[in-house]
Amino acid sequence: MGIKSLVKKWIGVQDKETTSADVAVLERSETVFLEKDKKLNEQIEYAAIFNMIQQEVALTGIVLASQYDEELASDVVKVEVSGIPVVITREELGCTPHNLPLMRYVGETIQFQLIEANEANGLVMGSAKKIKEKEFDKLYHELKEGKQFQAKVTKILRYGAYCVIGDISVQMLNKDFAEDHTTIGDVLEIGDTIDVRFNRITENKNLRVEPLVRYKNGVSVSLTELEPNQVVLGTVRSVKKWGIFVRIAPNLDALCSIPSHLAVREGDKVSFRITQVLKEEKRVRGKIVRLIKKD
Template identity: 25%
Template sequence: MKFLPEGLLCESEENKRYFENLNTLYEAMAESRTLEARAVVCEGSHNLIVDLGVIKGVIPREEAAIGIAEGTTRDIAIISRVNKPVCFKITAFERDCYGKTVAVLSRRKAQLECQEKFLANLRPGDIIPARVTHLEQFGAFVDIGCGIVSLIPIDMISVSRISHPKDRFYVGENIRAVVKSIEGNRISLTHKELLGTWEENVSQYEPGETVSGVIRSVEDYGIFVELAPNLAGLAELKAGVHPGQQASVYIKSMIPDKMKVKLIIVDAFDEEIPLPPLRYYIDKGHLSHWIYSPVQSEKLIETVFDE
């Protein structure tokens, strides 16, 4: 079985087949199949009600997530699932007070299986799918399987520095990430290694071109302009420019041994432009060692995954 972030299984034909009738739901229970459907209500007692199409499903509070019964996971983790897909296993069928059949579900059991059969087998350098769940100043929280969340620290998101993860991601975005380290059940992630080396990024540009960019910081000695998530250049100072602005910049020169791109700002302006799709130079498999800097560079920037 393939373990995916919540929301990616919901619309698959295989998943939909089990909601056709009661017989297929019984089949899913017999096979201990992990399914996915939308949670529609969180009761006052924090039981989650799930729409199974032909019948109603109930995830008891203690079965809503790993750690709820132990008190290590807060109830907000249950409440926040309303109107979103949730994964679960069917554990029983019961009759409610009206005599109607109700499926008893467990999200916790689906998460435990994901931990044991997928996450426990990961090692640093593995590239995995993830879905952005929420963004904080210090990093992006992402679902790495069955609603189990991990963190990409802000400095691991890209080589080009950003002031907030919202400058790079949006909630609900499907991304790729790399396992950085593992301590027990805690998995730390990185992302910048998938966005290309200096040479891969700079190969998209030529001196003499005028291209688009984003103002990232204004320093006493110049203005840093992001050309791509893993590539920024330094422009000459220009009055009235501030971080977050869109810009058009002229490329003066590229200096591989110093990893520098020299720019001149033609124009800088305030405009909300949707985040462009991320370009991944690597999106699957395993990374043992990643070097960002070119061979002739005076400075070495690298990530070592396999010690």
């Protein structure tokens, strides 16, 4: 029962001739009580908000909306903490300006922490990036100390692959994957997992890993089938300062010098002329004749 009802009941019992003026006074009094209650609740809520900011509490919430905020001059997403709206800007999501629209986050559950609260305008700001930075630092130190993890392949590129350990993205390069010039894409697919350890961290804070055991393929083609002056189809596997490796048969890479008349990249299809077949060493040398244009 509310304050108004209780007071009216009390008046009805004490004085059957209560005037409308008395009721009006009571209603004004109730409004004052409710406003004080509201202010007290707001103070309690903001006290909790400020405490969470100070303690850097990790929170979890569902993204309820995305939009462009003119005052913040940024795309933002909105979540809630105890019914209080929290705004997270694109930068604090950890997204670059070239990422996809933030609407893709709507409905997703994200981790974040509160970083700022303004009682005057009722604005509470959050950051998912700070949570990711803490997770990144923790993973980096654990890897560096020798801990091994299972990484999941999320994207394959011509020079390597992106993987995730938990929610943290890491890189693995082809040159760190195999003892020969087999690429990650030759062996693994998106969704595959591989046991990895620390390799290094770049100046741009890209965390790189390598397999616990590097992949190695035996030569599966007979070198007796290859002869000097043969021209075969090849794929550029690795470009070094001193030469280029071209795959000319399953698990067989041939070495050639860098052509002065062509600009070649890893993954390019080329016409390759064999110049030497070193059977005892299981090596082939040659030169790139031309690039094979893609349709």
